[in-house]
Amino acid sequence: MTAVWLEVGMLQVKQSHGTEAPASSSQNRELSVNVVSSGQAELVLKQGGRVIQKAVAKGESAELMVRQLEQTVAGWTAGSSAISSAMIETRPGVSYGDLVRVMDGLRRNQVVNLGVVPASREAAAGSVR
Amino acid sequence: MNIKAQNLGDRSFSRHLVARQFQKSRRKRLMIAGLMLTSMVDMFSLLVIFLLQTFSASPELAVVAKGVVLPQASTSREMKDAPVLAISAAGIYLDQKFVGLTEDLLEQPEPLMNKLSELRELWLKTHPSQSFPGEITLQADQAVSSAVVSRFMGMLPSQSFGSIQLAVIGAGGRS
Numbered sequence A: 001m002t003a004v005w006l007e008v009g010m011l012q013v014k015q016s017h018g019t020e021a022p023a024s025s026s027q028n029r030e031l032s033v034n035v036v037s038s039g040q041a042e043l044v045l046k047q048g049g050r051v052i053q054k055a056v057a058k059g060e061s062a063e064l065m066v067r068q069l070e071q072t073v074a075g076w077t078a079g080s081s082a083i084s085s086a087m088i089e090t091r092p093g094v095s096y097g098d099l100v101r102v103m104d105g106l107r108r109n110q111v112v113n114l115g116v117v118p119a120s121r122e123a124a125a126g127s128v129r
Numbered sequence B: 001m002n003i004k005a006q007n008l009g010d011r012s013f014s015r016h017l018v019a020r021q022f023q024k025s026r027r028k029r030l031m032i033a034g035l036m037l038t039s040m041v042d043m044f045s046l047l048v049i050f051l052l053q054t055f056s057a058s059p060e061l062a063v064v065a066k067g068v069v070l071p072q073a074s075t076s077r078e079m080k081d082a083p084v085l086a087i088s089a090a091g092i093y094l095d096q097k098f099v100g101l102t103e104d105l106l107e108q109p110e111p112l113m114n115k116l117s118e119l120r121e122l123w124l125k126t127h128p129s130q131s132f133p134g135e136i137t138l139q140a141d142q143a144v145s146s147a148v149v150s151r152f153m154g155m156l157p158s159q160s161f162g163s164i165q166l167a168v169i170g171a172g173g174r175s
Helices: A062-077 A096-108 A121-128 B013-034 B037-054 B102-107 B110-126 B146-159
Strands: A008-014 A029-037 A040-047 A050-058 A083-090 A113-116 B084-087 B091-094 B097-101 B135-140 B163-169
Touching: A029 A062, A029 A096, A040 A062, A050 A062, A062 A083, A062 A096, A083 A096, A083 B146, A096 A113, A096 B146, A096 B163, A113 B146, A121 B102, A121 B146, B084 B146, B091 B102, B091 B110, B097 B102, B097 B110, B102 B146, B110 B146, B135 B146
Parallel strands: A008 A113, A029 A083, A083 A113, B084 B135, B135 B163
Antiparallel strands: A008 B163, A029 A040, A040 A050, B084 B091, B091 B097
């Protein structure tokens, strides 16, 4: 018999429903992360609905990409107000493990209100087959 | 208990009782003498240490569904008690019960929606004076496509499960 200790924890995600919109003010900075592949993510920082920063995090692996993403977010938050929330979108080729890596990287930089953009039915069904 | 005359032999009943009492006390003495108190205390100490180390006030959520390898995260928090939705490449399980094949539920999610609705109704019946917290724990295999997971995450708020806990392996990982 093999015994393995698993320290199971959790990452909290808030999913909005229907027309429910998050309360935002002109001071709130919101981040959109589009994970294109396990080695590339596009970042867009918005304030009051207006795009104020854009960047692309790239790496040969998901770990390297997340490291660059963290550096970018840390640069955007240094000396200014924190980023209140982030919405993450992923392409079908990206694994759930990579999505959690991105979320973990954002949480390490005090971006704790995270949401995930639901994939379309076609995209989800296509990635199972 | 019946004591038959032939069992007593020539002895009187009072002598028989004295003899039995003597035998009993002798047996007891021997038993006490036979106990290794030091070893027993050692054993109980080890047991107490083991129980203290393994004790967790958090609910028993570490039951990871079959075929699910959880991703790792360094910023995880302690889990709260909530229904567990497990997603693997093969199937979907709600509180350890098979709901359907992943592919089928992506096309026709009604069986999952009905189960979630039942869970919510049951919670509301058992907690009539409280508002529904809408918490659910999601255990998904790290190799599953994020599109599949996000699709199911998008379905959950329609049944008032808007606060999703993603189960991960904490910073401690495996030892």
